[in-house]
Amino acid sequence: MSAYDNIARLYDPWSRSVVEDIAFYVEEATRSGGPVLELGVGTGRIAVPVAASGIDVVGIDLSAGMLEVARERAELAAVPVDLRQGDMRDPPVDGVFQLVLIPFRSLLHMETDADRRAALRAAARHLAPEGRLIFDVFAPGADDIADTHGRWLEREPGIWERAEWDEETRTLILRVRGAESESEMSLAWLSVAEWKELLRDEGWVVDAVYGWFDRAPWRGGEDSVWVCRRAGV
Numbered sequence: 001m002s003a004y005d006n007i008a009r010l011y012d013p014w015s016r017s018v019v020e021d022i023a024f025y026v027e028e029a030t031r032s033g034g035p036v037l038e039l040g041v042g043t044g045r046i047a048v049p050v051a052a053s054g055i056d057v058v059g060i061d062l063s064a065g066m067l068e069v070a071r072e073r074a075e076l077a078a079v080p081v082d083l084r085q086g087d088m089r090d091p092p093v094d095g096v097f098q099l100v101l102i103p104f105r106s107l108l109h110m111e112t113d114a115d116r117r118a119a120l121r122a123a124a125r126h127l128a129p130e131g132r133l134i135f136d137v138f139a140p141g142a143d144d145i146a147d148t149h150g151r152w153l154e155r156e157p158g159i160w161e162r163a164e165w166d167e168e169t170r171t172l173i174l175r176v177r178g179a180e181s182e183s184e185m186s187l188a189w190l191s192v193a194e195w196k197e198l199l200r201d202e203g204w205v206v207d208a209v210y211g212w213f214d215r216a217p218w219r220g221g222e223d224s225v226w227v228c229r230r231a232g233v
Helices: 005-014 022-032 047-052 064-077 113-125 142-148 192-201
Strands: 036-039 057-061 082-085 097-102 127-138 152-156 159-166 171-177 182-188 204-210 223-230
Touching: 005 064, 005 152, 005 159, 005 171, 005 182, 022 047, 022 097, 022 127, 036 047, 036 113, 047 057, 047 064, 057 064, 064 082, 097 113, 113 127, 113 192, 142 159, 192 204, 192 223
Parallel strands: 036 057, 036 097, 057 082, 097 127
Antiparallel strands: 127 223, 152 159, 159 171, 171 182, 204 223
């Protein structure tokens, strides 16, 4: 069971306002020419628009419930998306891809160094020599923690979330609830400097670190968007 199974039908209403990353990832996918592998595909909020742009995409997710919603979304859009249940540390795919995506902070569910390295190595195994890995993550600011810690906040009508931040361990317990379902999930964050060190240690070259999906360079904000390639390419 994935923590997202309980809120699979709640997920799209909960994240309805998050749209700023879609055009960015679709542009990167079309630029790559495909095929694209998306790890942590969720309900297909990125994969379906990528497929609609004419790019072949395979999406992997641990949650059967989220994949069910993704299949419905793809069917409604009348686009083919190859959706498979599996772990991003060992995705059930063969071959290589021009682009590997891990959008919407999904890498933060890799809570240990070993987990993060396993996910990065999986991406490397399935990346074409000239391909790119692109992902986005965040590291919370003090204001964000102060404003949200231990409080139930209504993010969308009838959908509430509560964040429990632990700055010592740099982990977040996030609780989400609606009228008929609720769930709890955990995430762990790193600093930008630590991500750079980890990527370098795993044989990646960072081509760009953006501070947002408008491609503005990262200048110390909470969000970071990473464009990487394998060393020696």
